Amino acid sequence: MIRMTIKVLEHNLALAAKTGENQVVVIFDMEGFNLRQYAWRPAAEVVISLIQMYEANYPEILKACYIINAPRVFAIAFNVIKKFLNEYTLGKIQIFKSDPKKWKPALLSNITPENLPKHYGGSLTDPDGNPRYATVVKMGGKVPKSYYTKNMETPENGPKKEYIKAVVKKGHKLTLDYIVAEEGCFLRWDFRTEGHDIRFGVTMRDENGLNSPVVRHRRVAAHQIDESGVVACQAPATYTITFDNTYSMMRSKTIHYCIFVTPPLEKLNILPTDEETQKMSTPDNTPEDIQSEKSSSAGEVEVH
Known part of the structure; x- marks a missing residue:
């Protein structure tokens, strides 16, 4: 909802x-x-988030x-x-x-009739005479269930990620340790929360025990947009990821996360070996020879 609103705002600004x-x-x-819609707490929280986003940007x-x-x-409300x-x-x-005699003149004070649907006091209608001009103005309403998607749904052509679901109880935190034994590794994370923000951070403890x-x-709005990142790791060291909910005394937080440490780049066959590097830098190799070596090496890499 937040992302859609931002997209609409940016689109309207571009048109203006x-x-x-x-x-x-x-x-x-x-x-x-x-009353039922006004009393639904998630809707009220979304409205407040939208207002805060608008006021800030x-x-x-x-x-x-x-x-x-x-x-x-x-x-x-x-x-x-x-x-x-x-x-x-x-x-x-x-x-x-609900008195059109009052709000129609108000609308026309800022909007010309040729830019306003007839239903709201303007002159625009659909080809079939619909005064709401529904072919252009998309009226809101109940979202069909066929449009529902899961928060962590992965596109068919995208990389498959395995997410773990966890609940961080109110007043508590969840800490996850990842041991990095070799140089050249990266720590990657991707997570989303359900409905509310959470405090997130990463710390490192080296071999001497220094943190x-x-x-x-910091608190991140991972309920509005996925939070993801990557850092290059030192080794040996232990990296601790923290999902901190100690500031919330009233609400537990549900998170879906995918966190892992990548193997060193050398083990992924992405970088040339020392022997290949030396061969490519030898003066006897012509540019054609170097290109041939690169092509040969590339052919051995399995792409998933």
């Missing part, structure tokens, strides 16, 4: 830029919303925001939401109940 504009007018049509692009067909219960908005943004928001930070411990 083509006309010389740098602001957008937003219409939130609350028709069909009910797009505060200047909003020209006006019209919330129309707002039911009575919306006032309760908005009292919570507006705590996360600054006064500058609040001043651009207008809320209307040093590798990735600073």
Whole structure:
């Protein structure tokens, strides 16, 4: 949801830029919303995350925001939401109940009729006369189950990853140790949380028992976008990955992670051997000979 909203915002900004504009007018049509939807906690948390994302990255692009067909219960929800908005943004928001005679003139004060569906007071209609202009304006609604995907679904043509599911209890942390015995290894991680953020960090303990930070411990929004990374490892050493939930006294966190240490590059047949390197650097070898050696070596590498 967060990523989709960012994509929509960036797309709309690009469209506005083509006309010389740098602001957008937003219409939130609350028709069909009910108390059950407002009371669903994950939805409320997504809305708050969206607001925080907007305030941090797009505060200047909003020209006006019209919330129309707002039911009575919306006032309760908005009292919570507006705590996360600054006064500058609040001043651009207008809320209307289910009275088209009031909100249609307001919309037309900022949007020309030729750019607004007839349903909202403009002149745009579908070829079949649909006043909602549904061929262009995609109305929201219940997401069909056929569109559901699993968080950790892997594309058919992508690399197969085996994810481990774990629950980090409230007030606790999960630590995972990875021993690196040889030089040239890399520590790789990829993880996602369900619904909430978590504090993540990596530390290294060398052969003398001295600890040093590798990735600073910080809270990451892995419920919004996959968190992934890689670091070159020293050896011998032990690398500790920490999923820290000690700051949360009310909620456990579910994570899906894939973490591993790669073998040294030499063992992956990616780098030339010392003998191959010496042969390629010998003056007797012509460029054609070197290219032939490279081609021969490449033919022996098995690609998965």
